[in-house]
Amino acid sequence: xxxxxxxxxxxxxFGCIFATLSLAPVxxxxxxxxxxxxxxxxxxxxxxxxxxxAGSEVIKGGLGExxxxxxxxxxxxxxxxxxxxxxxxxxxxxxxxTVKLWGSDLNKDFLIxxxxxxxxxxxxxxxxxxxxxxxxxxxxxxxxFYITTPVxxxxxxxxxxxxxxxxxxxxxxxxxxTWEQYQxxxxxxxxxxxxxxxxxxxxxVPPADEKQxxxxxxxxxxxxxxxxxxxxLKNRVFKTITHALEDGNPLDQMQMELxxxxxxxxxxxAYQNAAVVQAVIKGTDDYFRQYRNDPSIAQADTHHxxxxxxxxxxLGPLGDAIQLLKKPLQASLDxxxxxxxxxxxxxxxxxxxxxQASRDWHRxxxxxxxxxxxxxxxxxxxDNLAIEAIDPAHAxxxxxxxxxxxxxxxxxxxxxxxxxxxxAKPLGENYxxxxxxxxxxxxGFVGYYGEVLDWTTSIYLATGDPKKPGSGDExxxxxxxxxxxxxxxxxxxxxxxxxxxxxxxxxIVGWRDEGHYPGDVLYGERPTWDASVIYCAxxxxxxxxxxxxxxxxxxxxxxxxxxxxxxxxNNLRVTAGxxxxxxxxxxxxxxxxxxxxxxxxPGQPDxxxxxxxxxxxxxxxxxxxxxxxxxWRARPAINFLARVHYITPRFDRIAVxxxxxxxxxxxxxxxxxxWVNMGFGNGGLKYPGDLHSAEADEQLPIAKxxxxxxxxxxxxxxxxxxxxxxxxxxxxxxxxxxxxxxxTYPLKIPDDQKSMSVPELISGRTMALANGVSVPxxxxxxxxxxx
Numbered sequence: 164x165x166x167x168x169x170x171x172x173x174x175x176x177f178g179c180i181f182a183t184l185s186l187a188p189v190x191x192x193x194x195x196x197x198x199x200x201x202x203x204x205x206x207x208x209x210x211x212x213x214x215x216x217a218g219s220e221v222i223k224g225g226l227g228e229x230x231x232x233x234x235x236x237x238x239x240x241x242x243x244x245x246x247x248x249x250x251x252x253x254x255x256x257x258x259x260x261t262v263k264l265w266g267s268d269l270n271k272d273f274l275i276x277x278x279x280x281x282x283x284x285x286x287x288x289x290x291x292x293x294x295x296x297x298x299x300x301x302x303x304x305x306x307x308f309y310i311t312t313p314v315x316x317x318x319x320x321x322x323x324x325x326x327x328x329x330x331x332x333x334x335x336x337x338x339x340x341t342w343e344q345y346q347x348x349x350x351x352x353x354x355x356x357x358x359x360x361x362x363x364x365x366x367x368v369p370p371a372d373e374k375q376x377x378x379x380x381x382x383x384x385x386x387x388x389x390x391x392x393x394x395x396l397k398n399r400v401f402k403t404i405t406h407a408l409e410d411g412n413p414l415d416q417m418q419m420e421l422x423x424x425x426x427x428x429x430x431x432x433a434y435q436n437a438a439v440v441q442a443v444i445k446g447t448d449d450y451f452r453q454y455r456n457d458p459s460i461a462q463a464d465t466h467h468x469x470x471x472x473x474x475x476x477x478l479g480p481l482g483d484a485i486q487l488l489k490k491p492l493q494a495s496l497d498x499x500x501x502x503x504x505x506x507x508x509x510x511x512x513x514x515x516x517x518x519q520a521s522r523d524w525h526r527x528x529x530x531x532x533x534x535x536x537x538x539x540x541x542x543x544x545x546d547n548l549a550i551e552a553i554d555p556a557h558a559x560x561x562x563x564x565x566x567x568x569x570x571x572x573x574x575x576x577x578x579x580x581x582x583x584x585x586x587a588k589p590l591g592e593n594y595x596x597x598x599x600x601x602x603x604x605x606x607g608f609v610g611y612y613g614e615v616l617d618w619t620t621s622i623y624l625a626t627g628d629p630k631k632p633g634s635g636d637e638x639x640x641x642x643x644x645x646x647x648x649x650x651x652x653x654x655x656x657x658x659x660x661x662x663x664x665x666x667x668x669x670x671i672v673g674w675r676d677e678g679h680y681p682g683d684v685l686y687g688e689r690p691t692w693d694a695s696v697i698y699c700a701x702x703x704x705x706x707x708x709x710x711x712x713x714x715x716x717x718x719x720x721x722x723x724x725x726x727x728x729x730x731x732x733n734n735l736r737v738t739a740g741x742x743x744x745x746x747x748x749x750x751x752x753x754x755x756x757x758x759x760x761x762x763x764x765p766g767q768p769d770x771x772x773x774x775x776x777x778x779x780x781x782x783x784x785x786x787x788x789x790x791x792x793x794x795w796r797a798r799p800a801i802n803f804l805a806r807v808h809y810i811t812p813r814f815d816r817i818a819v820x821x822x823x824x825x826x827x828x829x830x831x832x833x834x835x836x837x838w839v840n841m842g843f844g845n846g847g848l849k850y851p852g853d854l855h856s857a858e859a860d861e862q863l864p865i866a867k868x869x870x871x872x873x874x875x876x877x878x879x880x881x882x883x884x885x886x887x888x889x890x891x892x893x894x895x896x897x898x899x900x901x902x903x904x905x906x907t908y909p910l911k912i913p914d915d916q917k918s919m920s921v922p923e924l925i926s927g928r929t930m931a932l933a934n935g936v937s938v939p940x941x942x943x944x945x946x947x948x949x950x
Contacts, residue, residue, distance in 0.1 A: 196362045196363045196364035196368075197360060197361075197362045197368075197370070198250070198251045198252060198253060198258070198360075198361040198362055198363065199212075199250040199251035199252075199360065199361045200358060200359065200360040200361075200370070201214070201248055201250065201358065201359050201360075202229065202357075202358050203221075203229065203230050203231040203246070203356050203357060203358060203359070204221040204222070204229030204230050204231050204357075205229055209248070212248040212249055212250060213247075213248060213249045214246065214247070214248045215246065215247040215248070216231075216244075216246055217244055217245050217246070217247070218233060218234045218236060218243060218244020218245060219231040219232065219233050219234060219244050219245075219246050220232060220234055220352065222355055224265050224355040224357065225265035225266075225267060225268075225305075225307065225355070225357070225376070226307075226374045226376065227374075228265075228357055228374055229357075230265070230355035230356055230357040231246060231355065231356050232352040232353045232354060232355050232356065233245060233246070233272075233274075233329070233330070233331035233352065233353040233356070234331075234352050234353075235331075235333075235348075235349040235350055235351060235352065236349070238348065238350060239348050240348060240349060241332055241333045241346045241347065241348050241349060242330065242331070242332050242333075242349065243272065243330070243331035243332060243333070243349040243352075243353060244330075244331060245328055245329060245330040245331065246328065246329055246356075247326065247327070247328040248326075248327055248328075248359075249324050249325065249326050249327070250324060250325065250327055250359070250361045251323060251324050251361060252314065252319045252322055252323065252324060252325050252361055253319070253363050254319065254320060254321050254322055254323055255320070256363045257313060257314075257316060257363065257821055258313070258314045258316075258319045258361055258362070258363060259311050259312065259313055259314065259361070259362050259363065259364075259365070259367070259818075259820065260276060260283075260294075260311070260312055260313075260314050260327065260359065260360070260361055261309050261310065261311040261312075261359065261360045261361075261362065261367045261818075262274070262294055262295065262309070262310050262329075262356060262357075262358075262359050262360075263307055263308075263309055263356075263357040263358040263359070263360075263369070263373075264295060264302075264307065264308055264309075264310065264354055264355065264356065264357065265307055265354070265355050265357065266301060266302050266303025266304055266305065266306045266307060266308050266376070266815070267301045267303075267304050267305060268297070268301065268302075268354040268355060269299060269300070269301060270297040270299065270351070270353060270354040271297050271298065271299045271333075271334040272297060272331055272332065272333055272334060272349055272351070272353045272354070273286065273293050273294075273295065273296050273297075273331065273332045273333070273334065273335070274293065274294040274295040274296075274329055274330070274331055274353060274354070274356070275293045275294055275329070275330045275331075275332065276293075276294045276312060276327065276328070276329055277327065277328040277329075277330060277857075278314055278315070278318045278319075278325055278326070278327055278328075278857050279318055279325055279326055279857075280326070280328075280855075281318070281855045281856060281857035281859075282839045282854055282855065282856055282857060283312060283314065283315065283857045283858075284312060284858075285838060285839065285840065285841060285842035285856075286335060286839065286840050286841070286847075287335060287337050287677065287840060287841045287842065287847060288337070288674075288675065288677055288796070288841060288842055288843060289796065289838075289841070289842020289843070290795055290796035290797065290798075290802050290804050290819070290842055291312060291313065291804070291819055291842075291858065292312070292677065292819060294310060294312060294329065295310055295354070296334070296677060296678040297334075297354060297678065298678045298679060298680065300660055300681060301660060301681075302680045302681050302815075303681070303814070303815050304658055304660075304662055305376045305377075305379070306375065306376035306377070306378065306813065306814050306815070307357070307374075307375055307376060307814050308814055308815040308816070308817065309367055309369065309814065309815070309816045309817070309818075310816075310817045310818070311365075311367050311816065311817070311818035311819070311820065312818075312819055313804070313819060313820065313821060314361075314857075315857045315858050315861065317857075317860075317861065318857055327359075329356060329359075331349060331353040332346070332349055333346065333347040333348045333349035333350065334347045334678070335347065337677070339848075342848060345847075345848050346848075346850075358373075365807075365818065365820035365821065365891070365892065365893050366807075366809070366816070366818070366820075366892075366893045366894035367816060367818070368894075369814070375813040375814050376813065376814070377812060377813060378812040378813070379658060379662070381664075382658050382662060382663055382664035382665075383662070383663055383664065384663060384664060384717075384718055384719050385659065385661070385663040385664075385665075385718065385719040385720060385723055386719070387719075388722045388723060388726050389719075389722055390722070392722040392725045392726050392729075393722075393725070393744075393745060393748065395726075395729065396725060396729065396741050396744060396745070397430065397745060399729060399738060399741065400425075400431065400738055400741055400742055401431060401432060403421070403735065403738045404421065404422065404425050404431050404432055404433050405432055407421065407422055407442065408422070408432065408433065408436070408438050408439070408442065413445050413446045413448075413449035413450075414442055414443075414445075414446040415446070415464075415466075415467040415470075416446070416450065416464060416467070416470070416478060416480040416481035416484065417467070417470060417480055417735050417736060417739065418442075418446070418735065419442065419443045419446045419447070419480070419481060419484040420480040420481070420483050420484045420487075420739065421735065421738070421739040421742065422439045422442055422443065422484070423439065423443060423483065423484035423485075423487040423488050424487065424739065424742055424743075425439070425742060426439045426440075426487065426488065427487075427629060427630070428742060428743070428746065430745065431742070437491075439488070440488055440491045440492060440495075443484050443485070443488055443492070444492070444495055444510075446481075447481060447484075447485065447514055448500050448501075448510070448513075450478070450481060450517065451500070451502060451503075451513045451514060451516075451517050452501070452502060452503040453466060454517045454520070455502055455503045455504070455506070456503060456504075458520060460478070461477060461478055461517060461520035461521040461524060462474060462477060462521070462524050462525075462528075463476075463477070464476065464477070464478065471692075471736075472538075475530065475535055475538045475539050475542070476538065476539075476542045477521040477522075477524065477525050477539075477542055477543060477546065478517065478518060478521035478542075478546060479521070479525075479541065479542020479543060479544075479545045479546055480542070480545075481518075481549075482518055482521070482522075482542070482545040482546035482547075482548065482549035482550075483542075483545040483548075483549070483625075485514065485518075485549035485552060485553065486545060486548040486549040486551070486552045487629065489549075489552035489553070492552075492553070495510060496509075496510050496511040496514075496553055497509055497510070497511060498510050500513060511553050511554055512554070514549075514553055514554075515550055515553055515554035515557055518546045518547075518549050518550050519546075519550060519557055521542075521543065521546045522543040522546040522547050522550065522559075525539050525540075525542065525543040525546075526540075526543055526567065526580070526581045527580050527581050527582070528580055529567075529579060529580045529581075531577070531579070531589070531590070532605045532612075533571070533573075533596045533597065533603035533604065533605055533609075533613070533615060534603070534605075534612050534613075534615050534618060536570070536571045536577065536596055537571045537572065537596075537615055537618040537619065537622060538618055540567045540568055540570070540571040540622075541568070541571075541618065541621055541622050541625060543567075544564060544565075544567065544568055544622075544625060545625060547559050547564050548625070565626065565636070568622050568625075568626070568636075568639065569638070569639075570596065571596055571622070572596070572597065572619055572622060572639055572642050572643075572646075573595045573596045573597025573598075573601065573642060574638055574639070574642055575595075576592055576593050576594055576595055577590065577594050577595060577596045578592070588871075589872070589873065590872060590881060591869050591871060591872050594881065597642075597646070598774050598775075598776035598777050599776065600645075600649055600774045600776070600777075601642065601645040601646045601648070601649040602646075602649050602650075602774050602776075602777045602779070603615055604776065604777060604881065605674060605675060606674065606797075606798065606879070606881045606884070606885075607674045607777050607778050607779065607792055607794045607795065607796070607797075608672060608673060608674060608774070608777040608778065608779035608792050609673050609674050609675050609676070610653070610668060610669060610670035610671075610672075610673025610675070610676040610679065610682065611668070611670060611673065611675070611676055611679065611682075611683075611689065612673075612675045612676075613650075613673065613675075614650065614668070614688065614689035614691075615646065616643070616646060616647055616650065616687075616688035616689070616698070616699040617688060617689075617691045617693055617694035617698055617699070618693075619639070619642070619643045619646060619699070620643060620694065620698050620699040620702050620703075621693070621694075622639060623635040623636060623639045623640050623643050623702065623703075624702060626639060632702075635702075640703060643699065643702075643703055643705075644703055644705045644707070644708075647687065647688070647699060647703075647705055647707055647708050648707055649774070650688075651707060651711065651761055651762055652762055652763070652772050652781040653668060653669040653781060653790070654666040654667065654668060654669070654685055654686060654711075654761050654763060655667055655669055655763045655788050655790075655810060656763060656764055656765050657681060659684050659720070659723070663718070663719075663720075664718050665684045665718060665720055666684065666685060666686050666714070666715075666718075666720075666761055666763070666764065667681050667682045667683065667684055667685060668682030668683050668685040668689065669682055669781070669790050669808065670682040671790065671806065671807075671808035671817055672779060672790045672791060672792035672795075672806045672807070672808055673792075674792070674795075674796055680817070684720055684723070684724065686711040686712065686714055686715040686720065686761065687699065687700050687708045687711035687712055687715065688700070688708070690724055690725075690727075690728045690740075691740065692732070692734060692736040692737050692740060693736055693737075693739065693740040694740045695724070695725060695728060695740060695741060695743075695744045695747070696712075696715070696721065696724050696725075697712055697721075697744065697747045697748060697751055698740075698743070698747065700712050700747075700751055701743075701746075701747035701748075701750045701751055704750075704754065706757065706759070707759070709751060709754050709757060710757040710759040710760065710761075711761055712751050713754075713756065713757055714760050714761060714764065725741075725744065728741070729741070762783065763781075763783055763788060767783070769782075769783050769784050769785065769924070770782065770783055770924075771783075771784070771924035771925045771943075771945050772925075773900060773925065773943035773945075775900055775901060775902050775941045775942065775943060776902070776941075777792075777794070778792060778793045778794025778795075778889065778900065778902065779791070779792050779793070779794075780792075780793070780898060780900070780943065780945065782896075782924055782945060784924060784947060786811060786812050787809070787810070787811055788809075788810040788811075789807070789808070789809050789810070789893070789896060790807070790808040790809075790810075791805060791806070791807045791808075791891065791893065791898065792805060792806045792807075793805045793822055793889040793891055793898065793900050794884075794885060794886070794889065794902075795819070796842065797883075797884025797885065798842075798843055798879040798880070798883075798884055799833045799863075799865070799876065799877055799878060799879060799880065799883055799884060800832070800833035800863035800864060800865045800866075800876075800883055800884050801824055801826055801863055801864050801865070801866055801883075801884055801885075801886055802863055802884060803821050803822060803823075803824055804819055804820070804821060804822065805819070805820055805821070805822040805889075805891050805893075806818070806819050807819075807820060807891075807893055809893065809894070818893075820891070820893065822889055822890060822891040823889070823890040823891070823911070824886035824887075824888070824889055824890075825886060825887050825888040825908065826864070826866045826867075826885070826886035826887050826888075827866060827867040827887060828864055828865075828866065828867060829864075829865045829866060829867040829868060829883075831864075831865040831876050832862045832863060832864055832865060832876070833862070833863045833864075833865055833876050833877060833883075834860055834861070834862055834863075835856070835858050835859055835860060835861045835862075835863065836856075836859065837855055837856050837859035837860075838856055838859075839854045839855070839856050843879060865883045865884075866882060866883055866884065866885055866886060867882075868880060868882035868883055869882060885902065886902060887901070887902055887903045887906065887908075888900070888901050888902065888903070888906075888908040888938065889902070890910065890911060892913070892948075895947055895948045895949075895950065896945060896946070896947060896948075897910070897912075897913075897945070897946040897948055898943065898944070898945050898946075899936070899938040899943065899944045899945075900938070900943045900944075901938045901939065901940055901941060901942055901943070902941070903940050903941070904940050904941055905940055906940060907937050907938065907939050907940065908937070908938050909935060909936070909937055909938075910935075910936040910937070910938055910944055910946070912932050912935070912936065913948070916932055916948050916949060917932050917933055918932070918933055919931075919932050919948070919949045920932065921946050921947055921948055921949055922946070922947045923936075923944060923945065923946055924945040924946075924947060925942075925943055925944060925945055930946065932946075
């Protein structure tokens, strides 16, 4: 079943028949696809488009170009000004709207597109994003960038022009549970809006006479900070440990875990300090009394504010502290303790009871998303290590419990929670948390949340002896190194906020990423609450990660990363994650110098890499860098959408565009609800006013899902929105991606290219297109078409 046939069916639902509709790939993109453009701040252009202003201001912006920014309406108002205008559209084809923005603007507000009074896209993690959500950083210093979004066919069919509006709002915090937490006021003008366009080709090409900036040819190296950051780090950790040791009150489990780890770190006041052991005994006894009073603490430690997402951790950090100190604790385990309410118990039995409750509840309530699965499984594994240390008779055998870790890191199929009848298998018997190429699946490619090197490293280290480096599980280590290699393709060259050379994380094409343009400065692994950028490199001494560290040091971005990590949070978990950095740094500094650099770094050879299970592509071709997620946020059904980030020396393009998908239909359909906020779940918090979605009632087909997998239309499912074969043409790049294990698909070649011989970028070969091009199972073809 092809995209063309499905679109035809979908719009029969609306009562419209489009005999000429086709979203299949077309010929090379030329500016001829441009239907209309409006220069904001230019009175002649505005008058020609029936422009109306409701709270904006003309500015002289980047490179001296005119623009408008939208103004806040008051210090407590979440909604700002707006501008309205009419623009030409094609009555028969898929239309796209593109906005031009300046990459040096600092802003945190949203720009939202409306068509004929209805909102286009979703405000939080929808398959069609809001027009722009800024993050307070300069996204592309000194250059313009373009954002493209599809205008729903139902809004343009049979019309030659439509009324469009851009509204501004304050930022949102996606985790907010109340209106005040979620939607923030708009307190400053929006970023400048320079120019807007309508067109029909997926890849927008700006008119040749438009002003553009240029990427710096040789950005300078950052000059500071330097080694003084390491001194500040040690002082912070030293102070935190000293405070915990001197605190006469029972410690929480995060403090106890920090002390237990520091017990083996020579430069800390906790090193081989008997006071650490006594603090852990006192704290754990107190936890047991809390547990007896409220058994739910074994499920989620809500009693202590330092534990975020406490239901993922249970009492795992406490278990970690106990298993790390298993030898010095032995002498106290058979002592009697007050269990509360007058009960007297043997300490060993009391602690074991509590840890078993934590371990067993969490293995009966496992989580599906990869990072969450890793966290939950790691911590109940640590609980079991503690039980093994103090009460072996009640520990699960190591050869059994380690399989949970294998499932979380993608070595074995993820089987879900334990039940009385065995594993629940909610996604069948063959669902893996990572792809064969070692990217996480949530459900497609993920940027920040997919950066699981920290958790996988913790899992690897938990399986070994902390006093014997390199003693962890070899299969997990191999998977860890494979994950690091896969993530390396998603670091691209840029400048930091101060204009110094850097590598950044690709987030534009990530399913669970929003408002993260540009991505963080990132080389090897992403710093988190629990680990620095060198945690995995020092644990594995992987050549790729050591090389990435050396590149980061050469750019003097390592100390800047540590400095940001310390400044952004005074959280105890961050402090604990910094504990190992000095020793890790010494290990890495001692490694031989490597000339290897990250794949996207300047001067590296061209390449193209794809992960067919995640539906994502990364390629470097000359001065072009292209990231594309062909399988894009298709949670409940096939949506025929791809997400693209196209980086060139002069400007960036960010786009959600239609792609051509073949799939095996289930016969069921999903009708888009009238949601304007979240693009998943139940649509999130409801916005005031008469807001409606331009995509509402669109009928999306549901792909066939495996027998035995519970599912009903509207639910998120890893199979319902997954196609078999994807084809996308974006500019000169023609991509065919085969998701199946046993089928071959032909790539549709544009008529004007069939006599050509062109480069195929995955293999590096030249292909004669006259003979046709086939895409074998689980493979990708990327053709660079002739101009």
